[in-house]
Amino acid sequence: MEMVQVVFLTVLVFFVLVTIHEFGHFYFAKRAGILVREFAIGFGPKLFSIKRGETRFTLRLLPAGGFVRMAGEDPEVVEMQPGQTVGLRVKDGKVTRFYLDRLDERSQIVRGEIVQLDIERNLFVTLDVDGEQERYNVHPQALIVARGQETQIAPFDRQFGNVSTGKRAMAIFAGPMMNFILAFFLFALYLQLAGVAVENSSKVFVSGTEAGMPAAESGLHKGDWIKTVDGVTVGGDSAKLVEKIQASAGKPMEWVVERDGQDVTVKVTPDSATGKVGLYLSPEMRQAGFVETFKFAGTTMVDMTGRIFEGFRKLIFGEFKLDDLGGPVRTAEMTGQIAKQGIPELTSWAAVLSLYLGIFNLLPIPALDGSRLLFIGLEAVRGKPVDPNRESMVHFIGFAMLMLLMVVVTYNDILRLVKN
Numbered sequence: 001m002e003m004v005q006v007v008f009l010t011v012l013v014f015f016v017l018v019t020i021h022e023f024g025h026f027y028f029a030k031r032a033g034i035l036v037r038e039f040a041i042g043f044g045p046k047l048f049s050i051k052r053g054e055t056r057f058t059l060r061l062l063p064a065g066g067f068v069r070m071a072g073e074d075p076e077v078v079e080m081q082p083g084q085t086v087g088l089r090v091k092d093g094k095v096t097r098f099y100l101d102r103l104d105e106r107s108q109i110v111r112g113e114i115v116q117l118d119i120e121r122n123l124f125v126t127l128d129v130d131g132e133q134e135r136y137n138v139h140p141q142a143l144i145v146a147r148g149q150e151t152q153i154a155p156f157d158r159q160f161g162n163v164s165t166g167k168r169a170m171a172i173f174a175g176p177m178m179n180f181i182l183a184f185f186l187f188a189l190y191l192q193l194a195g196v197a198v199e200n201s202s203k204v205f206v207s208g209t210e211a212g213m214p215a216a217e218s219g220l221h222k223g224d225w226i227k228t229v230d231g232v233t234v235g236g237d238s239a240k241l242v243e244k245i246q247a248s249a250g251k252p253m254e255w256v257v258e259r260d261g262q263d264v265t266v267k268v269t270p271d272s273a274t275g276k277v278g279l280y281l282s283p284e285m286r287q288a289g290f291v292e293t294f295k296f297a298g299t300t301m302v303d304m305t306g307r308i309f310e311g312f313r314k315l316i317f318g319e320f321k322l323d324d325l326g327g328p329v330r331t332a333e334m335t336g337q338i339a340k341q342g343i344p345e346l347t348s349w350a351a352v353l354s355l356y357l358g359i360f361n362l363l364p365i366p367a368l369d370g371s372r373l374l375f376i377g378l379e380a381v382r383g384k385p386v387d388p389n390r391e392s393m394v395h396f397i398g399f400a401m402l403m404l405l406m407v408v409v410t411y412n413d414i415l416r417l418v419k420n
Helices: 002-031 165-194 214-218 238-247 290-316 328-339 343-361 369-382 388-419
Strands: 036-052 055-070 085-091 094-099 110-118 124-129 132-146 149-152 204-209 225-229 253-259 262-268 279-283
Touching: 002 036, 002 055, 002 165, 002 328, 002 343, 085 124, 085 132, 110 132, 165 290, 165 343, 165 369, 204 214, 204 225, 214 262, 225 238, 238 279, 290 343, 328 343, 328 388, 369 388
Parallel strands: 094 132
Antiparallel strands: 036 055, 085 094, 085 110, 110 124, 124 132, 132 149, 204 279, 225 253, 253 262
């Protein structure tokens, strides 16, 4: 049951981090008037799909990220050309559906050959129907139906590349921004859950135990106040307690703990090889105030940001070994280990991951949000966009390199797990 809970919490952390990131892109794209075709969590084949309004929400097989697909970012997969025979569904004087196949099976449609077509700016189509040309206005949310799939048309002002650079930049930056906001909230939540250590406290508490280790097997529980060990009062000095445990490797120890207002005696024998009992300790805690919580969240974000950039510096200058790198497998493994320590520790770890995800995505690496912001910035300076084909090629190469790196670190993670 514990394993099921750990797996659930690990998956939940990744789901929340990715979803909040993609929601930032989605929300500000919608505010800018951009047509969002798909909101996806994961990559690869679809596991679940549902359409709400103009957007299809999908859950995909590979849990390595997500994406928001906006109209105009990629070439549209469905095209119509003059000379092509289509069927039209007309309602209130406007075309609401274009049918490209199985026309003989459709009822109540206008069938003809396209003479003129504009579904981006003027929104009209002219058909040759039995030798007569007929012009129809097109609804701005009309659907193209082909091979059983419905694709909504994207008028010029609803395509990503045709809104202002400021709105596009905000839609891209919003993903990392939401991760920063989430990290701040989670750091604040962690302090509320964990509390603040009471100054000059004379108490040390059990905050958790490792399954299969002496502490857990002896019956120590989370929340126990450790009063004496072998008749010696522990007080508030957890360091001395750790030293005493290590010095008693392989030797039985008698602990007296207070649990629910009553003293309980337990026998604990530290591991003979490591001198460990598998115990997490914490001082006496109190509830954090609002100002303390706000200040802690801010200072912790600043401190962790510095550590993250120090890690990037080591990567750039080659001050690392391959085993120092970790991909999704290693991150999931660490998340599972931290989940065993309790909700407060998992909350803090999720905050760190959210902060890292936001910073990493802002790096000017092709295919990441930072690179896309760089191209938008160049467009604002030059007064004209970079050639879309060249930009797409840069992002494609960057994405391929990231996937290659992901494969390498994932292989190394799996190999390390097998060896262990």
